[in-house]
Amino acid sequence: MEKKYRNLHIKLTPQRLAILGFLDGNKTHPSAEDIYRSVIKKFPTMSFATVYNTLEALKNKGTVQELKIDTDKRRYDPDISSHHHIICTECKNILDIHKDFRIDLSEELTQGFELLGNSIEFYGLCQKCRKRQ
Amino acid sequence: MEKKYRNLHIKLTPQRLAILGFLDGNKTHPSAEDIYRSVIKKFPTMSFATVYNTLEALKNKGTVQELKIDTDKRRYDPDISSHHHIICTECKNILDIHKDFRIDLSEELTQGFELLGNSIEFYGLCQKCRKRQ
């Protein structure tokens, strides 16, 4: 379990391993609070500062990315592959979209920008909300 | 000047007109604070609550949209046409991209979602930051 994270070259403390464990394979785009609430079960002394510090460290190492899908609070994603999201406009449920979209922009549109990539937020209605309508 | 906003069917107080005037044609994606700082020049008694209340009202009327381009604070855009943004990864400068991208998703990807639209965040290097590198 630990071996997996050795190459991060950060100190693998029990708290950090618990956070990494929670994030591993997690598809729920958790907030700092979500992480805190889960990890505190095993580490009753866990503090928010540790969650934020660890997330900052992981962000810098590039193993976690910060998402902009929520204006209320930051959300984090352990899946750092370039992927996109579709969000239900009703219930705000979020689904990952694993596909690359190479979108080119004309020079007229980019006005001198060098285009490096894109991140797409799709929106729509999830199955449950469609039935409810 | 006022006629333009009559069809909003909200009470057009002087403060609201000042906010609407600041937003009209604004391409800077201002935060609540940006709006406050500008409008307080004419209305020294203006309060933040009024800015937020007005933004909420305008959002509900669909004349302003809340952007998710900044994790630190909310930003607002009076341009409600479906458009996108390109953000400089260095200086965070933002440029509007006015073009429609119809992107279809396979059923396998959407898993029951009814796709309604998309919003794309492009990223890259702006002209100034390219030269600086």
Next chain:
DNA sequence: CGATTGACAATAATGATTCTAAACTGATAA
């Protein structure tokens, strides 16, 4: 063995946003 470093926890501080309560405004009715 000290000395140093990095991480932790608790807590204080900050900054954005929301809430509250009282005063104000403008329209309408008496």
Next chain:
DNA sequence: TTATCAGTTTAGAATCATTATTGTCAATCG
């Protein structure tokens, strides 16, 4: 004109997410 009423504004307090600070401890290094 005056009274009333709904909606708006204001100032400031409250809340919530995030960041900074401080003292402590454990692991590491010379």
